[in-house]
Amino acid sequence: MTIENRKANYDYFIEDKIECGISLKGNEVKSIHNGMCNIKDSWCQIQNGNLVVRGMHITPWHTSNSYDIDVDREVQLLAHKKEIIKLENKLKTDGYTLIPLKIYFNDKGKCKMLIGICKGKHTYDKRNALKEKQIKRDIERSFK
Template identity: 35%
Template sequence: MKKKQDTTIAKNRRALHEYEVIETFEAGIELVGCEVRSLRDNGCQLTDCFALIRGGEVWLNNVHIPPFAQGNINNADPDRKRKLLMHKRQIRYLSEKVSEKGLALVPLKMYFRDNGLVKVELALARGKKLYDKRASMKERDTRREIDRALKERSR
């Protein structure tokens, strides 16, 4: 039996540049109305979004899901806060870690599981300093040069 791949809706590529990922978690997301249909059609925007823990719940802020084109007047606000669905033990663990200095909850990607559910990959991350960003860019460039040289050599 062949395993079906998850369908990526949106990736937060900027987060991988800005943050050092320590640990990742999978969370469900509470959506209303035609938001799932809108995600299937239009996708969403994760560039400036972040997650906060308030009152024992995890909330996703600044995610833009455009309104569904064939929806009616009851379409939800595209920029509203959305609740993430996680186990209490995970939320407790994350709240302890986030209370440490310099750690944040950053969504990395949003995707459809093979059963049709929308999931968010949430990362426990530490912000990079400028010199860390430069080092990672230099490492990426050297890796690209090595791959290019190996490809040229194999011809």
């Protein structure tokens, strides 16, 4: 099961992508495996040398204890120190943010998150992207 942030491609220019592991607790893995997770309004931050995701909502597993886990807690990402330093240097320039793009399970069954170093789009950029998408769609229809 993959959980994608489609809004990120619409709102941001994605310049670089990095794969990180996720530090999950208890039944969060089962919830993510069943697609009960939302990363649409989430973002990443660097706190005390650690990479953290904020705004990610993981719905509790139906048989889990109600006192177990906070639904909107900060989730720590697992990345190498060199990668975190590189991200921190990139974020110091204006307009760059870290946005979660995708959550998926790799071949070994480990939960991974794909993070993008993104720069925000203006409204005219968004209109141009929609126009190009519509033109491609029309061309594909004409060939069928």
